[in-house]
Amino acid sequence: MAVSQHSHDFVSHNQKGEKRTLYVLILTVTTMVVEIAAGTMFGSMALLADGWHMGTHAAAFCITLFTYRYAKQNAHNDRFSFGTGKVSVLGGFTSAIALGIVALMMMVESIHRLFNPESIQFNEAIMVAVIGLVVNLASMLLLQDHHHHGHDHHDHHGHDHEHHHDHNLTAAYFHVLADTLTSLLAIVALIVGKFYGWIWLDAMMGIVGAVVIGKWTLGLMKQTAPVLLDESINKSYRDEITETLAPYAEIVDLHIWKVSGHHYSAAIALKNHSDKTLDEFKQLLSKFDKIHHLTLEVQTTE
Template sequence: MHTEPQTARHPINRWQHPHRFSAINHTGERNTKLVLILTLVTMVAEITTGSLYGSMALLADGWHMGTHAAAFLLTLFTYYYARKHADNPAFAFGTGKVSVLGGYTSAILLGLVALFMLGESAIRLLSPAQIHYDQSILVAIIGLSINLLSAWLLKDHHHEHSHHHTHQHIPKQTDTPKNHHAHEHQHHQPQHHHDHNLTAAYMHVLADALTSVLAIAALLLAKYAGLNWLDPLMGIVGAIIIGRWAWGLIRQTSPVLLDADPDLAKQQLIRQRLAPLADHGIADLHLWRLNADQYALMLSLVSHQPKSSDAYRQLLTDLPWLAHITIETHTCEPAHCPGGTF
């Protein structure tokens, strides 16, 4: 019986690599849990005390704490989802943008809080309500103390980072096709990663702290100087400042989610690094974020004599923010390129 010879299979492990571009912030997640517990305890205490003693100020601040608890739950869910799906192949470049999406969503919620504050303060300014100064000042001081502690816990400390890893495919010159892809994946030495998810939670706490500071100042002036209109006016000022914070966070996160990088300096830097290559032209260059800090590059080069992928990699390898590189080269035939440079 004739048996077909079996062809030996070459291992391709050295050309394969995971696409896990997720900056897991265990410290931020742990501290957010502590802040959530602190917020929930304060919320229950204020609502219970306000109900027993008929204090609208305590009740209002207690339910206000509930909105921040919801924001912290969103932050924790984002951390959980990113960690759970970090190695899920359904995400082409990992879950690095999940944190950015969490920050964007929290920024929207923060903007809605600012609009609510603006509307409520405008109503109070037009139709002044009776204020229980002593209770309101006490609640504001308690809230400020809790917010300062929460802000200290949520301050974005330097957290866990990826370790250096490089994988590259260098085709042999003898069997390099005229059009080929040179694919490289690299992680650089540990560096600080920006966590938009934690930043959003931090801004919620700062917004509440700012509200408390403005409220204390307005209530003291209203109580001792009779300037009752300062309380709603400070509410309007706080709403405008919080709205600007929310807008700033939206402007930071939305380009990342849309693969739009307004920082053209990085593209220009890549072009400058490739400029020393003689007889090479850049046909296409795409640079986009994989998460808040790391970038992927897809590059298409044209040359009469393309080089190996290692030659191109050496020009870009020291850029710490460039984590994933794919290079495509095209050989320009003499019939199509009779002479000259690109």
């Protein structure tokens, strides 16, 4: 039996994501403080409400930063047998839950407003929505490189064609994207409501936004939960391993799971019916470069 032990430091490529999240957090907190201060000075409930709403996103970004720091500090801690790659995934899952709570609260409040309409100070509300939109667009610019380059692609020939998918940063991006959507929907609803008197449209836009955000939340949870639960990886990757080994050995046992967003661990037991040695089997499997921890057992047919 052989254990191929690679580096468990899975956090080096996240340094850029950590810095970007910090910049977004600073921008969000600054906007929050300014809006709360202005709302208090001018007696504006709309500004106060949006300021505290920014606070919920600041809390989500703090979760993102905490997971980055924790993963980095414990990257070489022996208590984590397979490294701290899943810390980032756990951060993404936690943020997804927070985003889902926001969507649920939006839905409840919007339904309440739909049946119990309240008077709206349109000019003030539009100003707040525009401020929120500008801040969120700036935040999206800081995070957009991840959004375009952090998607998973299908595996081909066992090589790492999958971009480094940072679920932690994905969650932060979805928080910003959700807020951008709500700001856009609010601006449309408020302008139409101001000129046509359709006050109910504000609540309807809130319901639409809640549904869309809820869908994003489920998508993010579907990405992160399988990693946390050690679900086996896609069948095509396992089939490629089987095809590589089949001419020389029978696979008795095969387990492959993710130990981070883009690194795998594998435990393989073979019944050798060729003259290949353990090292030669390891060499055959070396092309599967996503596997960063390999336990290989080779049984003889004797």
